[in-house]
Amino acid sequence: MTSSRLSNQNRVTLRRTIITLLFLVAALVIVVGAASLLGSERLPVSNSLCALTTLGARQCGLTSDHFDILFQIRLPRILLAAAVGGSLATAGAGYQALLRNPLAEPYLLGVSNGAAVGTMLALLFFGSLEWSRPLMAFAGALVATFAVYRLARGRVGATPERLILAGVIVTTFLSSIIVFVTTMMDATRIRSFTFWLLGDLSGANTGLLPVPIAVAVVGAIILTLNARSLNLLMLGERDAFDLGVEVSRVRVTIFLIASLLVGSSVAASGSVGYVGLVVPHLTRLSVGSDNRISIPSATLGGALFVIVADTIARTVIAPRELPVGAITALIGAPLFIYLLKRV
Amino acid sequence: MFLNSSRFIKSLSLLLITLFSVAACTRSSAVLNNPSTNTRRITDDAGREVFLPAKVDRVISLAPNLTEIVFAVGAGSSLAGDTTYCDYPVQAKNIEKVGDTQHPNLERIIALKPQVVLVSTASQLEVFTEQLRSHNIAVFVTDPHDLEGVFRSIEQVGQILGYVEQATAVVSSLRARAMAVDNALKQSPRIRTFYQLSAEPLYTAGHDSFVTDLLKRAGADSVTANVPGAWPKYSAEAALAARPDAIILPTGGSMGEGNGTVAKALASSPAAKTGRVYKINDDHLVRPGPRAVDGLEEMARVLHPEVFK
Amino acid sequence: MLLEPGVVTAVIGPNGAGKSTLLRSLNGSLIPNSGTILLNDKSLGKLSRRAIAKQITVVAQEAELRFPITVFEYVLGGRFVWANSTTWGWEGERDLEVAEAVLDETELHELSGRMMNELSGGERQRAVLARALATEAPILLLDEPTANLDLSHQATLLGLVRERCNSRSSSALVITHDINLAAQFADVILLLKGGQVVKTGTTQQVLVPDLLREVFSVDVLVDAHPISGVPRVTPVH
Numbered sequence: 001m002t003s004s005r006l007s008n009q010n011r012v013t014l015r016r017t018i019i020t021l022l023f024l025v026a027a028l029v030i031v032v033g034a035a036s037l038l039g040s041e042r043l044p045v046s047n048s049l050c051a052l053t054t055l056g057a058r059q060c061g062l063t064s065d066h067f068d069i070l071f072q073i074r075l076p077r078i079l080l081a082a083a084v085g086g087s088l089a090t091a092g093a094g095y096q097a098l099l100r101n102p103l104a105e106p107y108l109l110g111v112s113n114g115a116a117v118g119t120m121l122a123l124l125f126f127g128s129l130e131w132s133r134p135l136m137a138f139a140g141a142l143v144a145t146f147a148v149y150r151l152a153r154g155r156v157g158a159t160p161e162r163l164i165l166a167g168v169i170v171t172t173f174l175s176s177i178i179v180f181v182t183t184m185m186d187a188t189r190i191r192s193f194t195f196w197l198l199g200d201l202s203g204a205n206t207g208l209l210p211v212p213i214a215v216a217v218v219g220a221i222i223l224t225l226n227a228r229s230l231n232l233l234m235l236g237e238r239d240a241f242d243l244g245v246e247v248s249r250v251r252v253t254i255f256l257i258a259s260l261l262v263g264s265s266v267a268a269s270g271s272v273g274y275v276g277l278v279v280p281h282l283t284r285l286s287v288g289s290d291n292r293i294s295i296p297s298a299t300l301g302g303a304l305f306v307i308v309a310d311t312i313a314r315t316v317i318a319p320r321e322l323p324v325g326a327i328t329a330l331i332g333a334p335l336f337i338y339l340l341k342r343v
Numbered sequence: 344m345f346l347n348s349s350r351f352i353k354s355l356s357l358l359l360i361t362l363f364s365v366a367a368c369t370r371s372s373a374v375l376n377n378p379s380t381n382t383r384r385i386t387d388d389a390g391r392e393v394f395l396p397a398k399v400d401r402v403i404s405l406a407p408n409l410t411e412i413v414f415a416v417g418a419g420s421s422l423a424g425d426t427t428y429c430d431y432p433v434q435a436k437n438i439e440k441v442g443d444t445q446h447p448n449l450e451r452i453i454a455l456k457p458q459v460v461l462v463s464t465a466s467q468l469e470v471f472t473e474q475l476r477s478h479n480i481a482v483f484v485t486d487p488h489d490l491e492g493v494f495r496s497i498e499q500v501g502q503i504l505g506y507v508e509q510a511t512a513v514v515s516s517l518r519a520r521a522m523a524v525d526n527a528l529k530q531s532p533r534i535r536t537f538y539q540l541s542a543e544p545l546y547t548a549g550h551d552s553f554v555t556d557l558l559k560r561a562g563a564d565s566v567t568a569n570v571p572g573a574w575p576k577y578s579a580e581a582a583l584a585a586r587p588d589a590i591i592l593p594t595g596g597s598m599g600e601g602n603g604t605v606a607k608a609l610a611s612s613p614a615a616k617t618g619r620v621y622k623i624n625d626d627h628l629v630r631p632g633p634r635a636v637d638g639l640e641e642m643a644r645v646l647h648p649e650v651f652k
Numbered sequence: 653m654l655l656e657p658g659v660v661t662a663v664i665g666p667n668g669a670g671k672s673t674l675l676r677s678l679n680g681s682l683i684p685n686s687g688t689i690l691l692n693d694k695s696l697g698k699l700s701r702r703a704i705a706k707q708i709t710v711v712a713q714e715a716e717l718r719f720p721i722t723v724f725e726y727v728l729g730g731r732f733v734w735a736n737s738t739t740w741g742w743e744g745e746r747d748l749e750v751a752e753a754v755l756d757e758t759e760l761h762e763l764s765g766r767m768m769n770e771l772s773g774g775e776r777q778r779a780v781l782a783r784a785l786a787t788e789a790p791i792l793l794l795d796e797p798t799a800n801l802d803l804s805h806q807a808t809l810l811g812l813v814r815e816r817c818n819s820r821s822s823s824a825l826v827i828t829h830d831i832n833l834a835a836q837f838a839d840v841i842l843l844l845k846g847g848q849v850v851k852t853g854t855t856q857q858v859l860v861p862d863l864l865r866e867v868f869s870v871d872v873l874v875d876a877h878p879i880s881g882v883p884r885v886t887p888v889h
Contacts, residue, residue, distance in 0.1 A: 011725070014742040040578040064611075069580040073608055077579075100718045183446065202544045202579060228741045232729055236716020241681055243787065244705025244733035289719060292741060319581035320570060321544075 012290040020287055024300035028082070031304055035078050035311045040318030041069055076209055080201050081310040081324070082303035083212040084269045085279070087261040089302020090220045092276020093283075093295045094258045097230040098251060099152075101163050102339065105277035106141075106262045109163070110170030112273070114144025115259075115266035116197060117174050120181050122267075134211055138263030144170055145259050199272035199325025201310050208268065215264040219257045220299040226250055227291035234291070272306065272325045274332020279305050281339065385502065388486035395481055399458045399504050405447050406463035407597075408632035409485065410435045412497050413461070415513050415633040418504040423455045430597050431626065431634070453478050459503055461485065463631075485631075488573075489556035490521060490639070493631045517636045521560060524643045528562040531647050536563035537587035537614065540574060542606040545582060549575040553631045554638075561642035563589065579608035587612055589619040589646055596626035621645040653842065653852060655791060657821035660814060662834035665844035666868055671827045674844070675793050678825065680704045691791075705733040709789040713796045715780045717768050723779050724764040727751050730786030751786055758782040758812060774805035781809060785816060792816070792824040798833065806830070810837045835859060835882045843867055859883040 037048055043066050050060035056071045088106055095104040095111075106112045118140025119133050126132035151166035178197065223230075229250045232240035241247045265272070283297040309327040316322065383395040403424040404410040410429040413422050419434055424441040439455060442448040444463070449471065452460060459481045460471065472482050483503060485496040494514045501510020536558055540546040548554040548565065551573040558565040566585040567577060590609060594602040603622065605615050614620055623645070627638030644651045655661060663671050676682040678689060680696050689696040691707055709730070731747040743751075755761050758778045768776060777797065784792060792813060798806040813824050814837055828834050834841055834855075841858040843850040845867045851858050864872045864885065871888040 014740065040581040041584040065584055065586065068611060069583055073580045073583060196544070200544055202576075225741060228732060228735060232732055234719045235721065235726075235729070236718055238681075239712065239716045239729075241701070242679060242705070242710040242712070243729060243783075244702045246701045290725075314578060319567075319578040320549075320572065320575040321578055 012288055012293050017293040017296070020293060021296055021300065024297060024304070028300055028303055028307075031307050032078055032082070035081075035307050036070060036074050038311050038315055039069070039074055040315065041066075043070060077201050077310065077314075078307055079213060080203075080209060080268060081306045083209075083216040084201065084265040084272055085275055085302035085304070085306025085309075086216040086220060086299040087212060087265040087302070088272060088275040089279035089283075089298040089305070090216070090223055090295060091258040091261040092302075093280040093291070093298040094223050094230075094254045094261075095276070096280055097234050097291050097295075098254045098258075099149075099163060100234055102281065103164055103277070103336075104167075105274065106258070107271060107273040107276065108171070108336075109145070109148045109167040110174055111141045111144045111148070111259065111262045112266055112271040113171050113174035113178065114140040114142075114147075115263045116140070116271055117177050117181075118263065119267050120178065124181065130208055134208070134215075134264045134267040137267035138260050141259035141263040141266070142256070144174065145255055149255070196270040197325075198323035199270045199328065200323050201269050201313075202321065203268065212264045212268045215260055216299070216303075219261040220296060222257050223254065224292065224296050226253060227295050230254070230291040230295075234289075270323075270325065273329045274336065275302050275306055275328055277339075278328075278332045278335050281335070385483070385499065387484045387499070388492070388496075389484040391484065393459075393481050393483050395503060396458055401455070401457045402459045402461060402504060403441060403452055403455060403457040404429065404461045405441070406444050406461070406630075407431065407435075407626075408630035409461040409463055409496075409500070410438075411630065411632035411634060412500045413504070416497065416501040416504065416506040416510040418500070418506045418509075421504050423457050424452065428597070449474060453480070459483055461500065487553050487631045488551050489553050490560065490635060491556075493553060493633075493635050494518060496631065497633065513633065517633060520636050521639060524560060524639060527650050528643060528647060531562050531650055533562055533564045534589050534619075534646050535566055535585070535587050536589040536591060536646065537566050537582060537585060537609065537612070538591045538593075539602065539606060539609070540593065541602050542604060545577045545579055545606050545608065546574055547577045547582075549573055553635065554628055557628070557635060557639045557642065558591070561639055562647050563591075563642065579606070582606065583608045583612070585612075587614045588617075589621065590614040591628075591642060592620060592622045593625035593628040594622050596624045596629075598625055598629075653849065655823040655825060657790070657823055658817050659839045660817050660824045660826065660837055661840045661842055662838035663825060663827045663842045663844060664829070664831055664834055665850075668846075669844040669867075670847040671844055672795060673847070675710070675795050675825065675827055679708055679710050679793055702733055705787065705789065707789050708791045708793060709784040709787040711781050711784045711792065711794040711797045713799050715768065715776060720767050720769060722764070723760060723766055723768055723771070724751065724755070726768050726779055727754060727760075727764075727782045727786050730754075730783040733787060750788065754782045754786045757785065757816075773800050774802070774808070777801055777805065777809060778812075781812060785812075790820070790822045792822060794824060794826040796827050796829065798828065798830070806833060813837070831859065831864075831885045835884065836877075836880065855883050859885055 033049065033052060036052055037043060037045055044062065047061045048070055051058060051062055051067065051070060054060070059067050062070065092105050095106065095109065096102055115137035118136035118138070122132040122136035148163070148166045148170050151169060152163040229240070229245045232243055232245050233247065233250060237247050279302040280294065280298045283301050284294050287293045287297050306324065306328065309331070310324040313322040313324040313327045382397055385393050385395060387393055400421050401423045402413065402421050404413055404422060405426055407426065407428045407430065410422065410425045411431055413419060414432050414435065422438050424439045425435055426447065427440050427443045429435040429438065441451045441455070457480055460475060460483070462482055462484050463486070475482055485499070487493045487496050494517065497514050498510050501507050538548040538554060538558060540548060547567045547570070549567055549570040549572040555565050555568050566587050570577065590605055590612065592602055594600060605620055609615055623638060623641050627634045627641060663674060665671055673682060677684050680701070683697060691699060691704065696704065728743055728747065728751045731743055731750060734747060735741055755764050758781060760775065760778055760782055763771060763775060768779060771779065777800070781797065794813065798809055801809065810833065813826070816822050817824050826834065826838065838855065840852065841855055842852050843858050843863060850867055851863055859874055861872055861874050873886045873888050874883050877884045
């Protein structure tokens with residue numbers, strides 16, 4: 001009896017998951033607070049903290065400019081960073097579990113580029129309709145996901161090599177479409193576009209901010225609810241089916257939700273690369289590969305990662321700004337090559 | 344397991360480079376074209392020594408401001424090709440097009456047999472110089488950072504094309520107009536101004552932009568005058584904190600009506616609240632050519648209406 | 653053909669006879685072109701995946717192990733179908749108890765904290781069976797479960813299946829190439845050829861030389877096992 005009880009103690013349990021997630025939420029609150037105090041303008045720390053704790057209900061002696069900087073510019077941007085990071089990391093964790101491939105990632109699979117093409121087409125043809133952007137991005141992400149999945153599926157199934165190769169093909173193909181479309185655009189739009197393609201969170205103060213936040217939260221919950229099925233699917237589809245997992249339903253759900261997550265974040269911020277790769281890996285290393293804990297941890301971890309990356313992007317050469325995608329890629333690309341060598 | 348991993352990493356890193364490289368502006372110094380047949384020597388804004396034949400009568404312009412300069416010095420007949428953006432003066436539209444500023448067609452350029460290609464951004468240099476040199480075509484780079492730099496471009500183009508007198512006349516008339524603005528504004532208070540190149544993302548004119556000099560001459564203190572670079576992306580909160588008293592929106596020219604509204608971060612600025620937001624024809628402000636002085640006069644007029652009644 | 657409680661049915665036949673197709677159809681992963689499969693008088697096609705998995709479990713020839721997992725977690729995977737909303741997708745006390753009991757039953761207790769890929773072939777196959785037993789499904793489908801096992805492990809595994817059928821009136825369907833093993837453990841034998849049932853019945857009824865020659869195209873000698881008395885089949889060349 002004893003050895004089994006022992007193994008039981010190391011298990012991922014609901015209790016341990018809740019403790020881990022509470023810890024991450026606490027970390028998120030602290031990082032949001034810290035990032036709110038950093039920026040090209042220096043704000044008085046104690047007054048800002050006071051205003052933050054009242055959620056902007058009281059001005060706490062801040063000048064109205066400082067108050068606006070805090071609540072109109074910084075906080076929305078930080079929230080968008082959290083939503084984008086959470087979405088991309090959740091999508092990455094979902095793709096990795098479903099495709100049983102540790103290298104699967106929205107950016108490398110071409111899904112981000114699919115969403116980018118969708119957003120561009122929305123801007124070109126329905127420029128005035130803000131809502132068309134996330135919808136078209138979702139559609140683009142879905143098409144790209146489907147294309148990669150079909151390309152990667154050989155006779156022996158989707159091996160890691162095939163999948164990444166298919167991702168490279170789809171990515172480069174979509175990149176050429178992006179180049180083609182930007183060439184057709186006029187010069188002023190090109191500048192904003194090239195910046196946007198690298199991932200840019202400065203558009204946070206728009207009315208659409210609740211969309212990526214809601215999508216991130218709902219997406220993470222739905223994926224977490226499918227986590228037990230994903231645990232079995234990760235081991236093998238045949239056995240998962242035999243044990244009662246509705247394989248095709250779960251697969252469609254994950255693909256849809258992951259595309260939705262990628263679509264909404266790309267429409268809001270462009271292609272922020274590598275979040276979906278770096279974060280799920282780090283969370284799996286630290287909390288284990290049980291999706292019931294690793295998926296929600298990845299969501300919170302992704303939010304943390306992008307908030308930190310964006311804080312660097314907007315402070316390091318202040319008052320100028322870097323695209324946040326440049327920072328995430330700077331961290332992510334070396335890690336990717338390291339993981340590629342280990343596969 | 345991963346047999347072809349090195350090839351993989353290679354192709355991936357190639358992909359990453361394509362995706363992430365921000366167009367690098369490398370300035371190769373002193374790339375010479377064939378000096379034996381080209382007897383004249385002139386130094387361009389990139390610091391290169393360019394060798395030219397004694398008489399230049401076929402030139403291609405790769406930027407609208409350079410096309411305007413060529414016409415302004417009276418050398419329009421020497422213009423063998425220009426870009427799709429070149430729309431001023433109207434004759435420029437009838438010149439053979441060699442693509443746009445970002446993507447000129449090298450074959451077309453060579454086929455038109457120019458002696459010189461005029462280029463306005465150093466980033467184009469890499470692509471062309473080598474290939475054009477083998478066809479004995481010189482590349483001349485202009486990169487003005489202030490109005491005097493624009494005047495120098497005009498004089499240099501005149502020199503290259505053999506229209507020195509006309510160029511000198513153009514410059515002295517432009518300089519006189521600029522001086523007139525200077526004199527008129529001597530006693531005027533300077534106005535803290537934000538130059539909004541685009542709202543989302545927020546771009547402005549930095550230290551190296553000739554627009555910053557135009558603003559100074561127009562009696563404005565650009566709040567971004569000391570930001571490094573020519574056209575930096577600017578922090579929204581820094582823009583808010585700057586509290587400009589006036590905002591300039593370059594818009595309404597050949598680029599269309601975009602950029603017609605103030606960025607959200609500036610919506611509560613004194614400028615927006617007092618209605619001191621001014622739209623200026625962007626063709627006068629993004630093209631460092633003769634019409635930059637029009638832009639200067641227009642900005643001076645809107646910023647100091649009391650002086651220019 | 654009928655699977656009855658407490659009965660172990662063995663399916664034998666040459667390669668390509670349709671043994672695996674039969675098993676996959678019974679499990680609902682293949683949909684038959686004609687004929688119906690009824691589970692407790694309900695058509696299999698009309699039942700949800702979950703409802704089927706509560707009644708029918710499969711023991712495959714080998715475990716699918718694309719990711720590392722401990723034996724205990726692996727066995728606990730068999731409780732998937734019993735997950736309900738009150739436990740938020742987590743295993744409850746009852747699930748843990750069942751897993752412990754099954755590990756006792758299959759004598760894997762000592763190994764429950766080990767990783768699946770560290771086990772020997774026999775141990776691993778016991779874990780596969782343990783997971784199937786953990787589902788508590790009354791119908792077990794076994795797809796050549798002993799193909800990769802040596803003699804003693806073959807007997808252990810099928811002995812466990814036999815025991816489960818006896819103690820809980822479960823029914824089992826075993827696909828095997830080993831006719832003698834089938835004869836030893838099965839109550840009923842189903843002889844297949846070219847997708848058709850050639851004969852169903854007790855071992856004595858099915859394992860007769862004429863039938864076997866017809867199906868396997870080889871002359872066989874059938875005699876009685878000296879100890880158990882069940883038929884023993886030996887090919888004659």
